[in-house]
Amino acid sequence: MENNQSTGLLFEIAKPGRRCHTLPPSGVPSATLDACFTRQAPPPLPEVAELDLVRHFTNLSARNMAIDCNFYPLGSCTMKYNPKRHERLVGLPGLATLHPLQPDQTTQGMLAILYETQAMLAEIAGLHACSLQPAAGAQGELSALLVAAAYFRHRGENRTRVLVPDSAHGTNPASAAIAGFDSVTIKSGEDGLVDLADLESKLDERTAVFMITNPNTLGLFDHQILEITLKVHDKGGLVYLDGANMNAILGITRPGDFGADMMHYNVHKTFTGPHGAGGPGSGPIAVRDMLEPFLPSPVVTRDPDGTFRLKHDRPLSIGRVRSFFGNVGVLVRGWLYLRTLGPDGVRQVSEQAVLNANYLLALLKDHIEVPKGKGCMHEFVASAKALRREKRVSAMDIAKRLLDKGYHSPTVYFPLVVAEALMIEPTETESQETLDQFAATLISVLGEDPAVLHESPHELSISRPDEVAATKQPVLRWKSA
Amino acid sequence: MSYIANTPGQQAAMLQKIGKASIADLFESVPEPVRLDRLLKLPPSLSEVELTALAKKLAGQNRHPGELACFMGAGAYDHFIPAVVDSLASRGEFVTAYTPYQAEASQGSLQVFFEFQTLICQLTGMEVANASLYEAGSGVAEAVMMAMAATNRTGPVLVAGTVHPQYLETLRTYTANLEPEIRELPCPAGYLDPAHLNAAVNDSTPCVVVQHPNFDGSLEEIEELARISRAKGALFVQVFDPVSLGLLKGPGELGADIAVAEGQGLGSPMSFGGPYLGLMACREALVRKLPGRLVGQTVDRTGKRCWVLALQTREQHIRREKATSNICTNQGLYAIRASIHLAALGPAGLRETAQHCLDKSHHLLRLLMEKKVGALAFERPFFKEFRFRLADEMPGAALCVDQLVGNGFLAGVPHPANPRDLLIAVTESRTLEEIEGLANALAALKGSAGRGA
Numbered sequence: 001m002e003n004n005q006s007t008g009l010l011f012e013i014a015k016p017g018r019r020c021h022t023l024p025p026s027g028v029p030s031a032t033l034d035a036c037f038t039r040q041a042p043p044p045l046p047e048v049a050e051l052d053l054v055r056h057f058t059n060l061s062a063r064n065m066a067i068d069c070n071f072y073p074l075g076s077c078t079m080k081y082n083p084k085r086h087e088r089l090v091g092l093p094g095l096a097t098l099h100p101l102q103p104d105q106t107t108q109g110m111l112a113i114l115y116e117t118q119a120m121l122a123e124i125a126g127l128h129a130c131s132l133q134p135a136a137g138a139q140g141e142l143s144a145l146l147v148a149a150a151y152f153r154h155r156g157e158n159r160t161r162v163l164v165p166d167s168a169h170g171t172n173p174a175s176a177a178i179a180g181f182d183s184v185t186i187k188s189g190e191d192g193l194v195d196l197a198d199l200e201s202k203l204d205e206r207t208a209v210f211m212i213t214n215p216n217t218l219g220l221f222d223h224q225i226l227e228i229t230l231k232v233h234d235k236g237g238l239v240y241l242d243g244a245n246m247n248a249i250l251g252i253t254r255p256g257d258f259g260a261d262m263m264h265y266n267v268h269k270t271f272t273g274p275h276g277a278g279g280p281g282s283g284p285i286a287v288r289d290m291l292e293p294f295l296p297s298p299v300v301t302r303d304p305d306g307t308f309r310l311k312h313d314r315p316l317s318i319g320r321v322r323s324f325f326g327n328v329g330v331l332v333r334g335w336l337y338l339r340t341l342g343p344d345g346v347r348q349v350s351e352q353a354v355l356n357a358n359y360l361l362a363l364l365k366d367h368i369e370v371p372k373g374k375g376c377m378h379e380f381v382a383s384a385k386a387l388r389r390e391k392r393v394s395a396m397d398i399a400k401r402l403l404d405k406g407y408h409s410p411t412v413y414f415p416l417v418v419a420e421a422l423m424i425e426p427t428e429t430e431s432q433e434t435l436d437q438f439a440a441t442l443i444s445v446l447g448e449d450p451a452v453l454h455e456s457p458h459e460l461s462i463s464r465p466d467e468v469a470a471t472k473q474p475v476l477r478w479k480s481a
Numbered sequence: 482m483s484y485i486a487n488t489p490g491q492q493a494a495m496l497q498k499i500g501k502a503s504i505a506d507l508f509e510s511v512p513e514p515v516r517l518d519r520l521l522k523l524p525p526s527l528s529e530v531e532l533t534a535l536a537k538k539l540a541g542q543n544r545h546p547g548e549l550a551c552f553m554g555a556g557a558y559d560h561f562i563p564a565v566v567d568s569l570a571s572r573g574e575f576v577t578a579y580t581p582y583q584a585e586a587s588q589g590s591l592q593v594f595f596e597f598q599t600l601i602c603q604l605t606g607m608e609v610a611n612a613s614l615y616e617a618g619s620g621v622a623e624a625v626m627m628a629m630a631a632t633n634r635t636g637p638v639l640v641a642g643t644v645h646p647q648y649l650e651t652l653r654t655y656t657a658n659l660e661p662e663i664r665e666l667p668c669p670a671g672y673l674d675p676a677h678l679n680a681a682v683n684d685s686t687p688c689v690v691v692q693h694p695n696f697d698g699s700l701e702e703i704e705e706l707a708r709i710s711r712a713k714g715a716l717f718v719q720v721f722d723p724v725s726l727g728l729l730k731g732p733g734e735l736g737a738d739i740a741v742a743e744g745q746g747l748g749s750p751m752s753f754g755g756p757y758l759g760l761m762a763c764r765e766a767l768v769r770k771l772p773g774r775l776v777g778q779t780v781d782r783t784g785k786r787c788w789v790l791a792l793q794t795r796e797q798h799i800r801r802e803k804a805t806s807n808i809c810t811n812q813g814l815y816a817i818r819a820s821i822h823l824a825a826l827g828p829a830g831l832r833e834t835a836q837h838c839l840d841k842s843h844h845l846l847r848l849l850m851e852k853k854v855g856a857l858a859f860e861r862p863f864f865k866e867f868r869f870r871l872a873d874e875m876p877g878a879a880l881c882v883d884q885l886v887g888n889g890f891l892a893g894v895p896h897p898a899n900p901r902d903l904l905i906a907v908t909e910s911r912t913l914e915e916i917e918g919l920a921n922a923l924a925a926l927k928g929s930a931g932r933g934a
Contacts, residue, residue: 010596010824021563021825023833027913030836031843033862037700039730042828043604053565053824057817061574063589064581068573081484082577085529091567093547094540100557100754101894102544103883109542110753116524123522135615135755138797138809142655149658171809173802178626180658183802221510251521252508258515268810276814277590278580278774280615280756296654319654323556323618323647323743324754336536342526345483351504352485352492358507359495375510403586408579414798431486432495455782460585462781467584470779470791474768476609477599478778 010056011478014046020053063461064277065408071434073360075379075411075423076169076217078247078269083340086272086333095332100324104309111308114328115300117284117335124246124346125263125286126254131295132284133326137244138171140264140283141211145179146318147262147287147294148209148238154294154316157236159208165194167217167415172242181208188417192218192372194228203235213242214258215249217415217423218372219357219379229259238262238291246270247427248354248378251347255286262287267327271334282330296321352428353378356435360426363439367446371418379425381418382410388420391450395420400464401445401456407438482526544886546751550915552845554866554906555696555894556617556645556743557751560724560834561910563825566748570818580813581776584789590813591788594776597820604726604823604831605740606733607762611773613816614759614808617743618651621690621720623772623806624739624761625652628688628716629661630805631770636685637664641673641706643695644720646897652690661687671697671859671868675705682713688739692720693729697896697904698842698866699859700729707736716767723747723760724908725864727835732762739763748822749815758812758819769795772806837909838865841916845907848920854927858902866906868896874928878903881926888922890915 048056065072072079090096098110118130134140145162152159162176165186173183184202189195194212203210210232215221222228229239241255241263247270255263267282268275287295293316301311310325341349354377361373361380368387373380387393399409399422411423426435445453457463487495492504501507508516527535551559570576574589581587581594594612601610614620625638638656640649642665653663666673666681673691682689689710693701703719710717719737724746732740745757763771769792777791797804826834842865850856855875858868871878878895881903885892896902907916 009592009599010820011599019827019829020565021827021830023830023837023909026837026840026909028840028844028916031840033700033728033839033864036704037730037862038728039726039734042727042832043606043731045600045603045823045826045828045831047827047829048824050565050825053821054569056824057569057593057821058572060589060592061569061572063587063592064574064578065583065586066574067577072579074579077579079579083484085532087571087576089533089536092536092540094543094545095536096750096752097546097559098543098753099546099551099553099559099751099891101553101555102891103879103886105883106544106886106891107753109539112542113539120523126517135619136808136810138807139615139619142807146654146657169809170798170801170804171807174797174800174804174807177802177804178655178659178807221508223510223512226512226515249511251517253511253515253517257517258512274577275579276812277575277578277587277593277817278612278813279810280758280812280815281810282756318657320647320650321619321654322651322755323616323645324757327615327755328753329750329756336532339524339527339535340529340532341483341523343520343523345526346521346523348483348485351507352483352487354507355487355492355495355499355504358499358501362499377508377510399583400585403583408586409583429484429486432491434486457585461588462585462785462787463783465584465781465787465789466779467789467791470777470789471794474775474791475778476595476768476775476791477602478595 009478010046013052013056014048016047018047018049020048020050070406070408071430071438072408073410073424073426074408075425076244078425078427080272080427081429082272082274086336089336090329090332108308111300113332113335115302115308117331118300120338121265121284122286124250126256127286128289129292129295130284130286131299132331133296133321134283134285135322135327136281137264137266137283138175139321140285141171141175142178143296143321144240144262144264144285145175145181145209147291149179150294150318151291152208159206161206162208163202163210165212167417168211168213169242169244172211192220193222193224196224200231203231205235207235207237209238209240211240211242213244215245215377218381219376220372221377225258244269245378248350250350252350256288262291267330267334271337273330273333280327280330282327294318349428356426356428356430360424360435360439364442367443379423381415382422382424383418384420384422393450393453395422397453397456398422398445401453404457404459405441407441546891549889549891550911551891552893552905552907552919553891555904558746558906558908559751559910560746560908562748565825566818566821569821570814575814575817581790588787591776593817593820595778595788597816598776600820600823601760601762604723605762606731607740608765609768609771610762611771611775613811614761614773615812616755616757616759617741618648620741620759620761621648622652622655624718624741625688625690626805627739627770627772628718631767632687632716634685634687635660637662638687639681640665640690641692642666642668643672643697644690644692645696671699671861672701673706675702675709678706679709682710682715684713686713686715688716688718690718694722694725694864697868698863699861700863703735711736724835724838727831728839729864738767744819747819749818756812756815758815773808774811834909838907841911842867842907845905845916845920848917849923852920852924854923865908866904869903869905871901871903876926876929877901881923884926885922890919890922892919892923
């Protein structure tokens, strides 16, 4: 059902003189400021009545696909179920209303949660210490690279390069550049794994950090990992694990055990954030013991008498990467999740995520090429290259047609090392029935008339948007006619 | 409990289809030596009933602004959040959606972000706004990196000493290994003296960063500072308080090139520091250097108006190491909250809120002075927060705060630069009774603890 009442912008449904939120009289004398500081009229915000406001945002929400409504096999994003209990508990006034600068003795319960979160994330990583401060995965990467830079500076070593595989997320090289390093690309081999010869040829005493995503963005666990980390350590470099794909290895293997010295988590992915239409995320980092002094401040510590404190006085720390403690609301959800799962449950997450991905791969592999799918972990990357050649059907066409069928599309055109990529990650929370139905749907889409696919989606509130126009002549705000 | 749907029978059937004997066989590519041969050392699994009890117990160990009257600010404020914000923003269709890369399946989020960008432009008087950054501290760092890229100048970045110390510290962390020096301009009188800026700024200055109202809550000579900066071709970066714009001139009118703010006051619970949202707006000419997500209006194949992520070629997933920002997420759900909040307030509600803040903070100062608890640290006009120097017979600021928790108050934030100074914020949420109560409770501490920090 198309609800046409909701198509207008907030500004178009507004009418001067309408009110929603009002305040009682202040009960105190009125104060004034010098006219040089004050404006003539308040900002020209829209004026709407409360019911109009409620209908507007409710109807808009219905124009989203969401995990609560649809299967969302979006590779690399780990779109698992977001438990409702988290939403209720994180709203407890004793958690949601805390001011970030309250005295430590008034926030002992919150500090206990955060302290335990630090410890659990360090254990899962197999690393020594953890900072919860970074606001998202990309900020975690940047923080860890700044930690690495500070560590080498402290040791009097001048290392200028960060090595990044060509299959890595774009945030890796971007974070390296902002942390002041030169980013050097490492090729993937035919098998989709790190090309050891290429790595070796670029590894030297200039190497500060090798960043690896393992399992990588093809969903493959790099079995050469011990060799890789040994080689990097031999040259005095550090190994960074991009934790985007942690959902595949929780309790199976630990980054610290396979030689990573630092890593970030995406709490909004692995520990079921939720994603919130693009954020907030939370990107804690874990590091090996020699790097701990350089972690962002503050961290949560515990005194021998059991009192928790925010520790600010850490002279070697890189400082803060944001204001206040971190995205605490997201971290508390991660804590609630881990306390719900326990050690068995955490391991089951990865076992079932990998089972679901391999099952879906088995259903699909005779119908669409999966060039490097053998032995995949929690996700795999299909390629529409043959369809493109034979029927001029692109990965994007398939993605858009799946939307018509009620499925969010896989991630398309990433990683860059696979042509016409469709990256599929089912997560552990989906049932066999959902996977069967999705596979049947995708297979039927692959056989459809190309003309139908080119024009898809047909069933959504809009057809394909003109993205070129949106960039050539950007219209980034509404203006009154 | 791990939210798994597949029954053991289904799991066996799935393994058979895959052609594996056991789940362990699915992990063959993980080399034997690095496999974990034990369970993780984590606390045991809890049912929802037990989890709820534990969360309530720990939440109950905190003293919180739900039960204490909160006069703390310093960048996070106890502004009232209308019920419509929580109700609408908690819809699963917003909460459990991903980044709107697939525009056709994300018109709800995209339209809200487009409305958000417009609301921030209306609020600030700036020409373009992005769909939000993490929070204010990294927002200031992003603004400075943006200014460096836009001006190609390599001289020192000038930052008023009255900018929030955590924002300054974040900026220093971000730029530790990049070219320009970050130079803090001293503000001995509690505001940046325009003559001082005039002497410091020159043709190599990429940008000048000023917060108004500043960390102490005081107003700066903002128009003059903007004029001086721009006369030397330095971009003027203003850190603002969105709630103050119900009364104060906006950064657009004041001549800012880039405006950055902590958006927490627009519908985000204080939540011990996050998630919040960074607001960022700029002049049209700078749009291709603006970091973060942007939503643009376009048309679909039938000519129908719709929205998409625009100018993605600026972003890290396209430009990789050549990107000037590594930002990937925005604070989507908190931008949705802010949009609903601003729409619920409207111009009249925002003005009313700002007037309450102004009136109530000035009333508290008046009462404190009458009771000779102390005086303003610096005689400057202020909006909703002031830096109050405690009288000699008062205990130090930290001790005052600790003491008054027992009386039901979070009395303020001890000022990081002077243990005698208390930063006190009064929002529209505070009642006359609470304001008088705090003044009386502080006055009662006179002479109680001697002079200590």
